[in-house]
Amino acid sequence: MDLASRAQVLVVIPAYNEGAAISRIVADVKRAGYKVVVVDDGSSDATADHAGEAGAAVIAHPFNLGQGAALQTGIDYALAQSAEYIATFDADGQHRVSDIEHLVDALIRERADFALGSRFLGQAPNLPPLRRMMLQAATAFTRLTTGLQVTDTHNGLRAMTRRGAAAIKLQQNRMAHASEYLDQVARSGLRYVEQPVTIEYTAYSMAKGQNAGDAVFILFDLFARKLYR
């Protein structure tokens, strides 16, 4: 992928109190030639300042709304900015910048509208056994409820075309947004592909991640949402 094509890709990074890591991540993504928007989700530290100094466009939620809300804000912004391709990328340093290119290439090559990163097709060094079990249970649940034959459901590394992004309207502000995203991919009827990616677990990213108890709340959120839709 050449630099001109990379400029058509807007990378959305939702961030909440990521002041320690965000500068390096924005700099890495910018260096690869992509446009970057950081959605600062009401951080109490200097996340927004660091992201802006590193060269990202910054959208700041007036208060904390949750990662799902931040992702949707970034997607809305990207559509308004006429981005051809939109990638979502975590702010905690788990993702590799080189995977963005693989995801966008997969969109083009497979004529798909969604390219979903999968650590289980790719690699996940240092993935703790308990988390592996949780992720596999979530995957089984999503396969059952959406009918999508995916191998990894709670992966924040993905890419979509403009048409795909327009079909996404996340309403799960908090943790259940990953399942909701896949649900909307399934409902859109648009083509999706899975692409192997590498997720690197570090002490920093582990401290930021979800724990086993969150699964119960995710299920409740998904159920409650179904009651009034």
Next chain:
Amino acid sequence: MIAQIILSMLLTVILLYACTEYRRSRAIAVLTVLIATAGMYFIWIPEHSTQLAELVGIGRGVDLILYIWVCISLIVLLNLHLKLRTQMDLITALARKLAIADARSSEK
């Protein structure tokens, strides 16, 4: 008789509440109507509640009515939760609009 009238009035209020909720959540409204109607029926024909209670192994009709009240309370609680979520959706939409508008203005 006085207790029956008071309870009936309360259940009528619940029924009216269910009607106003119909547009927002049909599932909640229908459940509430069903439970309140059953409550009304048993208030006026308590011997049926005793018979039904014995049938399902509760013992006394009054206990059955009590359980129905607990159910209604839980449904109202769930409904309040859903209302709060609806409000959160609106707040999110508003915050998002403001945030995106601010991002654009800072780029100019």
